[in-house]
Amino acid sequence: MSLIKQEILQPVRHFNMHDDPLTNIETLHLIVWDKGLCIAGYDANSNVLTAKVYHYAPWNMAAIESIFINEPLVAGPQPVTHIWIADERTIVIPRPLYEKEAAASWLRRFHFIEAGEHVHATPVAQVLAAVVSYPVQEKLAQLVQKYFAEGHIEALSGAILCQEPTPQDYADLVFLDTVVLLSAGSKDKLLLHQVMEMSDVHNLLYRLALICQEHSLQQEELRVTVSGLCLSDTVLEELRQFFPRITVPGSEQFASFTLLSKLISCAS
Secondary structure, eight states, X not given: OOGGGSOOOOOSEEEESSSXXXXXXXXXXXXXXXXXXXXXXXXXXXXXXXXXXXXXXXXOHHHHHHHHHHOGGGTSSSXXXXXXXXXXXXXEEEGGGOOHHHHHHHHHHHSOOOTTEEEEEEEOOSSSOEEEEEEEEHHHHHHHHHHOTTXXXXXXXXXXXXXXXXXXXXXXXXXXXXXXXXXXXXXXXEEEEEEEEOSSHHHHHHHHHHHHHHTTOOGGGOEEEEEEESOOHHHHHHXXXXXXXXXXXXSHHHHHHHHHHHHHHHOO
């Protein structure tokens, strides 16, 4: 049975920043994680015009291909230039220490890498001298090559880490529904970066509290910033109770476009 004849998935979120985004899109980016993807369209000045978010069963390649086939945003001549992957099995390696085969070996030492997966690497484009190593499913890479020949697969972490250092103690949280990209730093130094599944907000709260304890950071002074997709008001309220210096976006749409603007500004 052809994929086109299967049930067509509908987006769970759809945000527009323009009355007629389709005719003004110049480039498109995708964010892909285990249970969903986001399609974002940008104009010639790199402004975010529109975004759609889809959900599906974990790494359901048939569902992903169905979106590639049926979604109007990717049906036009505008190229999909970047496909940003978020995977929990991600490690950040200082650039002077990075070596391709050694990085793949280290990743396999810490995480199970399936036979149908290949280890990729994304250099952090600015500020941080590091390389992000992560696995990509071969079937996903084949779909990207089939439908978006101009697209480059990158680590979402590579864009998240592309930011100016700050002397303040901080935690940067990027939500992809129940997946969270967590970066923490102090005195212009990155302390850690990880991609984690957040089945319960208390798991995230415990992780943040542990970071504060391990690095002698004052929880009430920690500057927490939030952006991303499919944000839950419940999660934000829980975070606010424990971290009073949290910067909460004015709306879910604003949080999404904060992330998407960062992506294109850090695109290699």
